[in-house]
Each structure stands twice: as C-alpha cells, then as structure tokens.
Amino acid sequence: MTIGGGGDSPADKRPTWVQPLMQWSTVETVKARLAGPIDHVPVEIGGLPLSNIGRQLYAWWLEARGDKPMPVSSEVSLRALVELLPYIRYLSWEDEKRLVFRIYGSALVAGSGFDFTGQNVFGPAEHAETEIDRARLRVLHEQPCGIVMIRDVYARSGKPFACEFMTLPIAPDTENGDGHARIIGTVVPCEQIAEWDVDVVFDRIQTLHRATFIDTGFGVPPASRGLGK
DSSP states (O other): OBOTTOOSSGGGGSBGGGHHHHSHHHHTTOOOOOSSOOTTSOSEETTEEOOHHHHHHHHHHHHHHTTSSSOBGGGOOHHHHTTTGGGEEEEEEOSSSOEEEEEEOHHHHHHHSOOOTTOBTTOSSOOTTHHHHHHHHHHHHHTTOEEEEEEEEEETTSOEEEEEEEEEEEBOOTTTSOOOOEEEEEEEESSOOGGGOOOEEOSSOOOEEEEEEEOSSSOOOOGGGOOOO
C-alpha cells in the first residue's frame, strides 16, 4: 500500500507504514530501550548539538559497552534499538578497504530512495576524499572513539541538505562471530525537512562541513593526522 496523494514526489510513493517514521515529531521523540536514564549523555559534541536520535544511539552504546572500550557485535541488541532501527546504518569491515552495509534503516531507504544493504560504503569508483574518509572510520577502533559528521546530501534539484552522521565503533566477536569489526550510526537531517520529501542523489561527493571526534574515554586522534574538521 502506498500513500494515495496522487503526486510524483518521493513522499507520494512511500509505503503508508513508513510515513510516521519520516515525520519530524517522531525524529525528535523516538527513544532507545534503555535500562537507565540518559542525563549523563552529552547534548552536544565539540559545539555541535546532537540530534535526539544521535544522542539516543550514543546512550545505548555507552550502556551496552559497560566497562569495555566498546560493545562487542554480539551485544548489539535489536530489541533495545528497535525504535531507532529505521534511522540506523550498521556496517562491517570485510577487509582493509571494504566497509559493507549490513543494516540500512527503512527511514533511510525511504528518504534516499535506495537500499544500500550489501553495498560497499566507498563504492566501486573511489574519489580523492575516499582515503581520508576511510581513515576517519578506521580510527574509531584504533583510538577508540566516536565521530559526528555534518555532511550535505543533495536533491536532484541540486539543493543541499545538511545531515548529522553519528558513528560509533563495535568490536568484533572473535569467539562466536565472524571476527569482523563493525560500526553503527544514524543519519538525521540537521533541520526539519517537510517529511523528508527529497529525492536524494548519490552520484556526487557529500560535502563535509564538520568532523568532530567523540572522546569515549581514550582521547581523540591528534589534529596532526588531519582527520577532524
């Protein structure tokens, strides 16, 4: 079943069940299923205010890791994250260069018009910024730390929309899993879009405005590495 608006916009073609997930009131209030309060979770990182969804994911991550540097992949609870899943991207390092989407949330699919599950985030044709993008994500496990990035995504009209990309590391399960390190993150528009009624294109570089690392207790990469912005 699709929305019966009769128009040609992306919103008119979305399944009815997806529509509430795209409404700003949902984006601002959806919560992870946590055991405790989130008063200790920062509301901003390096001067960047966190979205509700980004902060909820960070709260889950802190709770899930306990006294470890980061959660292990076997500790990623879909039950705890069920309300956030539509906005989540969960990726696996298949080797030194390939980072593959394992989960690409339904709201992200509806908002972009693509399902990237199974695809390499860096794509088949690497560009000039690929190596530094890869280094930013690899350092999340090396440090370890998290990162918040503000990037533009583009409508077919060429209009940019700034989005928050919250990303956190997940340790490999070397005993019961496949041994691959993972990252988990969310994508949320920085400002309200009319029910995400945007036809997004991915054939151009997503302009990076900010890349701020999150100190999760082990510091952040030195500025000399040139990974922040």
